[in-house]
Amino acid sequence: MSTSKKVAKTVETVQAAADPDIARKIWLAGVGAYGRIYNETQGAVEKLASGANEAFDQLVAKGEEVEDAVRHSFTTSPQGGKIVTMVETAAGKVQAFSAEQRAALETRISRVRETVSETLAPLNIVALGHAIEKLSAHVEALTGEVAALKAEKAAATVAAAPVAEDATAKPARAKAKETVEA
Numbered sequence: 096m097s098t099s100k101k102v103a104k105t106v107e108t109v110q111a112a113a114d115p116d117i118a119r120k121i122w123l124a125g126v127g128a129y130g131r132i133y134n135e136t137q138g139a140v141e142k143l144a145s146g147a148n149e150a151f152d153q154l155v156a157k158g159e160e161v162e163d164a165v166r167h168s169f170t171t172s173p174q175g176g177k178i179v180t181m182v183e184t185a186a187g188k189v190q191a192f193s194a195e196q197r198a199a200l201e202t203r204i205s206r207v208r209e210t211v212s213e214t215l216a217p218l219n220i221v222a223l224g225h226a227i228e229k230l231s232a233h234v235e236a237l238t239g240e241v242a243a244l245k246a247e248k249a250a251a252t253v254a255a256a257p258v259a260e261d262a263t264a265k266p267a268r269a270k271a272k273e274t275v276e277a
Contacts, residue, residue: 169175212219
């Protein structure tokens with residue numbers, strides 16, 4: 096019994112010592128798997144990217160060949176001229192329609208801009224500044240006219256004053272004589 100107890104205790108000690116080691120090994124195996132997949136995937140992505148560019152270039156070249164072949168078959172066939180004419184007519188109509196729509200859109204946009212600028216005109220500081228400058232110039236012109244009218248009136252009053260003084264002086268003198276005599 097004591098031997099079996101010693102063996103069981105030794106096995107437990109070995110298992111306890113091995114548990115952290117096993118957990119670490121499992122962790123490292125997972126990290127290693129991730130690294131391996133990353134490296135393999137990175138290489139595959141690079142190959143795919145370079146392969147995609149090559150495939151694209153090949154498809155473009157093949158498309159050009161097909162386009163040239165179709166164009167050649169259209170020009171050599173008797174109905175090719177009709178097709179070319181129909182396509183040119185349709186393209187012209189589309190361009191004309193597009194130009195009309197663009198002109199209509201630009202007209203609408205200009206109307207909206209005018210409406211917005213008229214609506215916001217009272218809030219437009221630049222426009223208000225111009226209006227103030229115009230009003231200031233008008234006020235200065237009117238002030239000059241008023242000063243000129245005052246000067247004319249004063250000159251007319253001065254010219255008429257001696258006549259008025261003589262007319263008012265006679266009755267005043269007469270009153271003064273009456274007062275002195277009385």
